[in-house]
Amino acid sequence: MSSVPSRNPSRGKALSFEELLAKVQEGFPTVKAGSAPNGARWIAVEAASLLEVARHLKSEPSLSFGSLCCLSGVDLLKFPPPAEKDGPASDQLVCAYDLHSVEHGHELRLKVSVPPERASVPSVETVWGVAGFFEREIFDLYGIEFRGHHDLRRLLMPPDWIGHPLRKDYEYPVHYADWELKREGQAFESGPYK
Amino acid sequence: MSILGWVREIVEGVEATAHGLATTARYLKDNATDTGDGSAMTVDYPVQPARVPDGYRGHLFNAVDDCTLCKQCQRACPIDCISMEGELNENAKFHISRYDIDLSKCIYCGLCTQICPTGSLRMTKGFEIDPRNSVNERGGRYLYRMRPDQTRRRMDTLEVDRLNRITAADPSTLSDDDRAFLSEVEDERGGRFLFARFGMGFYTPEEKAEADRIRAERKRAKEQAAAEAAAKVAADQAALQSDQAHGSAGGNP
Amino acid sequence: MNLERDGDYITLSMGPHHPATHGVLRLEVTTDGEVITACKPDIGYLHRSIEKIAENLEWYQFVPYTDRVDYVCAMNSNHAWVCAVEALLATGAETKLEIPERAQYIRVLFAELNRISSHMIGLGAMTMDMGAFTPFIHAIGQRELVNDIFEKTCGARLTYNYMCVGGVVRDLHPGAEDEARAFLDGLEKVMREFHALITTNNIFVGRLAGVAPVSAADALSYGLSGPNLRGSGIDFDLRRDKPYGIYDRFRFDVPVGKRFAGDRGALGDGYDRFVCRSLEVQESIRICRQVLDQMPPASGKEDDPVGGWCVSKAAQKALRKPPVGEIYFRCENPRGETGYHLVSDGTKVPYRAKIRTGSFCALSIFEKICPGLMIADLVALIGSFDIVLPEVDR
């Protein structure tokens, strides 16, 4: 087409994934690259060193990942085993941090895997403020504890809810508080609308 | 703050207010005279009819004669509000015996109609939940079940067709037979507007047999009552006649 | 009267049934007189577990649910989802889909029209929160005109479910282009009057100028996006900097906040966000006009005009067996970045679908910027961030 959008002139240099990986590995040799069969790539970080890596990613001028776009949890309990060896092993809870740098325009995904029975990850809300909400949501739905979060409570579910609904081994409760909950396949006639 | 700044703030405030007042005054004038940009955008519903365009995604309607019971709609429905059953008819042809759409669950997304291979499942222009106001494609009123205890009576296709026809027609043109049918339907314990979940309701074979039995019983009872009444009338007449005969005989020896 | 005194402070429960909270947001506000000392958002009243539902539905069946993630701009939510799924499919070798050209243009046209109508709600509701009811109704009136166009094409006024993987569900109704052009012309006129009525009003400017300014660093750190981010002076728009769909074919400017309220204001205050949003409407009008100029004509075939999933065999086949892996896809929605983090295990059902929304992140900054505001400012603040609760709670 003839016309193109007016570009932002003050844009820095976007780095490729390999360059980003190399830059991170300079300071933190323990981080590894991970990938999925469809070509998605990320940096796998140990839970212990997450906070330092995050600080580095934000403050290093050539990286300057100023914003945390998305922080999502994934339960790999029923996921098929990854094709590559250095990907996270199954039966793990994963926190995926999608980072973006407005200055340079590059993106990066960090991943932290933790076992579900000892799910604990350091909080990054001191680095990216929005993580405070994201971490509360993941704590609520996946039961991952974020160490150092100033106010780690359930966000979406009621405070007295039992269980973490987005885990793959979650079972739908029969009762909540004083109510009997409607089940799938339950006849309409005996439902709460009677 | 300087004096000039003080004056300017006051003047700007007065100006902005005056400007706003002028704008609203223009709207008021346009609306009152029903001219220009400011005329009313709303319609006086229900006195004026709602403007429903073609292709509106309203209540679902299934033309059962065309339906092949492929169950694609049932699979596509993201909230599982469609359920259906089929049976072989006397010509050993597979046909639909029950097709229920639970419109209390339906989200009107239209996925079922997009996937329907025969086009028998369509979305109509009907949008009013009050069944007394909603009109289906055939011009008759929708029937839908209101509460679980109102669903005991179900109708077969012929009855639904008949009811659709009756409710679409001018009440003054109805025959006595139709009136009787309507009153029978309305006087069911289900209330005046009943049957099926929405759109269409049909019997399962067992229900059909049961309903047929009940209807036969009712018919028999009615016939019996009529016969009894007729017998009574006949007996009365006979008694009268015999009285008359007796009287005439006695009075006119 | 029991004031639940905590020292000299009053604890107010603002919401979930408060007129200004745009739904069922609850804010635990501690005030010293009218001045807020602390504010904690409490959300979840509208939580419908849409992410859990997504793990139990097929890829195409989830589209109606994206309508309900943000029902104020359902078309944009549709767009984000189908773009994300198509991007996921594009990472597989044999599942890449060809989207018909006309469908691409229709998508952008409708996304921009819905951005306009969503901003109409955003701008209008903000003025309503601040006591001016008339501009709100005028803005809503324009939204109704957009809905009229949508209704004729897709049959619904709120939850459109119009876009689908591989295209759109139906072609535009006859005459839609002319209707859209007429609407855009009328909109420009109405918006001029809207701004004359409210945007330059001294009371309105005074209530927003300097209220809760968000610095650029804070805006980035707290994940503000869309007009809220640009109001703080950061020149970033996904449509321009990470173009998806065919957005790279159109010329438009990205409005950025720069102390529009003059001496009284501060960079990134409520007025900057309001004006940025208003300017974005104008840019959307520009995009819509370019779309209408460039759009290829309909193919004329009745059965397959633009290629929906139900008519496109390729889309059906691809959706049954998507590539294994994951993707994070970002779209510029009216309320900021809507991102879908999709994880696929190669089946017809998503393994995980995380939805990142603009309002959710915007709400996370409340705890930081609310202290020092007045109650009336808090109401304006919710409006200026254009919070829509279904998007927050999902």
Next chain:
Amino acid sequence: MTLSVGPVSDSLAAWFAGRGIPALPSEILAIAVVCALPVLGIVFPIAGVAQYFERKIAGGVQRRKGPMVGANGIVDLVCDLLLFWQPRWKRRAFARSLERAPVLGPVLGLVRRWGLGAIAADGVKMFLKEDMAPEGADKLLFFGSTYVALLGSFLAFAVFPFSQSFHMGDPPVAALYLGAVTGLVAVSILKAGWSSNNKWSHFGGIRAVAMIVSYETPITLSIATVCMWSGTMSLQGIVAAQFRPGILSFTGWNLFQSPFLALVAGVYYVAALAECNRAPFDLSEGESELVGGFHTEYSGLRWGLFFIAEYSDMILVGGIFATLFLGGYQSPFLEDRIVALPPLAEALVHTAIVCAKFLASIGFMMWIRWTLPRFRIDQVMNLAWTKLVPLALLCLFGTALTQLWLSGRVPVAPVVHGRYLSAPVVRPDLLSWAISWIVVGGLLAALVVWAKKEGSPKPAQVRKLLGEEGA
């Protein structure tokens, strides 16, 4: 002994006496009628239908139709009350047949066309709602404050002149009295807010008091300016001082007497708007901030009493504005003919004129309400103390100086108007009137132009939004 509050009550007493009622009861009866008529005959009906007009104006401004409850609605309503077992379609048929009736039909057609059924529906709704008090409320204050709200505005009508002789009383300190009783509104709102046991109501009450107390100052200053100009604090006297014989009687109105008086009229109107809690000063009930403000917890008729009190305040404000600046009950043209009419006819005509004036004022207030956004409390205080009070002071001193200057130029003499003798009043001749307008008005205009020139222009983007040239 003869009881009387003016010629109207005298004539009424005579009329009653002519019907065979003894003298004293007929006098008491006449006074009761004269005293009750303004409140029961004018304020209540207007407040009752004002809601309808408010909504119609809102609809008109907002490209809507406003309330459209037609005959169907009324018939539905009646059937709901009396024939609740009847199905709806029979009601509709009933309504249709009513609309075909010979006399009732056209009326019902009008009702449908204008949606007049809304008035009845609103009224019935208000009466039928349950009267509730929230748990933990201070019942005495909660129920009592509704009456105090009414009392404040109704007491003010005791001195309000509807015509030369139609008033309950005309004390020589009526202006002071007005200032005293209108402040009662603040008490009632504070009490309502406090006793509701609701924090939002409480905030509403506090806001209202802060606002009303602040705005009493500019109101008092502007009334003082007019009293100084007219030389009297009696409202009848102020009206009488604005009398001019001849065709163009409106030339005597205070609004046109001097630029300072015109300015102070604006100050008074803005401040009075705040005094009756109308938009843009409706902070005390601001529904988007405080849910319902001080009347959040009130329901049904008790809420309706607050509502009537608000409209009665609006009527009062409009009436006093007319009295102070627009010649009160006087007609703009040919006032001397009306004065010459017999007492009852004169009272009727003058009451109609003053009603028209305050109805116009109510309409203007509604128009403002649907145009402007709401202030924030600090903006409100700012407006009162840094804008209105200095302006009112300026006008006060300006008026004083004008009077000093005029008293050297024109004779000061008492004026007889009708039966009432007003205090000595300065009456500028044409020349000094023109000089004062040209000099002061010119100075003010120059200041305005200069100030506007100094101001910084709007940013280019905002001009672009407005569609202005060069953006």
